Amino acid sequence: MEVLYYVATSLDGCIADRDGGVDWLTPFQGGGEDHGYAEMYASVDAILMGSRTYELALRFAPEYEPDKPTWVFTKRDLPVPHPAATTLTGADPRKVVEDLAARGHRRAWLMGGGELAASFLERGLITHHQVFVVPVVLGGGIPLFGRLGGGPIGLEMTGTHRYANGIVRLDYEPAATDRKPGG
Numbered sequence: 001m002e003v004l005y006y007v008a009t010s011l012d013g014c015i016a017d018r019d020g021g022v023d024w025l026t027p028f029q030g031g032g033e034d035h036g037y038a039e040m041y042a043s044v045d046a047i048l049m050g051s052r053t054y055e056l057a058l059r060f061a062p063e064y065e066p067d068k069p070t071w072v073f074t075k076r077d078l079p080v081p082h083p084a085a086t087t088l089t090g091a092d093p094r095k096v097v098e099d100l101a102a103r104g105h106r107r108a109w110l111m112g113g114g115e116l117a118a119s120f121l122e123r124g125l126i127t128h129h130q131v132f133v134v135p136v137v138l139g140g141g142i143p144l145f146g147r148l149g150g151g152p153i154g155l156e157m158t159g160t161h162r163y164a165n166g167i168v169r170l171d172y173e174p175a176a177t178d179r180k181p182g183g
Contacts, residue, residue, distance in 0.1 A: 003108050003126050003128075004040065004107060004129075005130070006130045007111075007129075008022075008131075008167075009134065010137060012137045014140065017140075017142075022056070035132055045105050045108070046108040047069070047071070047111055048070075049110075050113040052142075053113050053116075054072040054078065058079065058081075068085075070087070071086075072089065074088055092123075094123050097125050114142050116146075118147060119146075122149060127173065130169060130171055133167065134166075156174070158173050
């Protein structure tokens with residue numbers, strides 16, 4: 001089972017501003033460039049997201065109905081306008097990924113947020129990172145990865161792409177287990 005962390009970050013490593021907003025991304029949207037989003041979205045058959053990301057989706061569209069099975073990681077009782085497509089879970093990420101694989105899912109998009117991404121990273125569950133570095137400095141906000149409990153986690157760069165609007169995509173996969181980070 002593959003887990004893709006496809007995410008935009010500011011140059012100073014934030015995926016959202018101090019208020020949890022993402023309006024800073026608006027100037028970089030459109031213009032005929034989707035930064036590979038359509039291809040990425042077509043390649044996944046499940047979505048994994050944190051509760052704050054889910055709440056943001058509900059704010060944008062109160063009747064948010066995902067067109068792919070979606071698991072929201074939370075311990076809170078959140079509204080679920082479309083329970084057939086959305087599952088609230090407090091389970092460990094490894095258990096959810098195992099359950100997804102057992103159900104025949106092949107690739108999931110880890111949509112956010114930073115704390116959830118850190119928990120997936122620590123467990124070795126992210127198989128691909130596509131990080132879009134946006135040329136904006138926010139000066140604070142929600143970090144790309146929340147607090148990590150262990151030591152450094154090595155990644156291997158597998159590609160880069162520069163877009164005309166200044167965004168740079170960085171592609172990473174987990175480093176071989178016998179390599180040290182950056183080595």
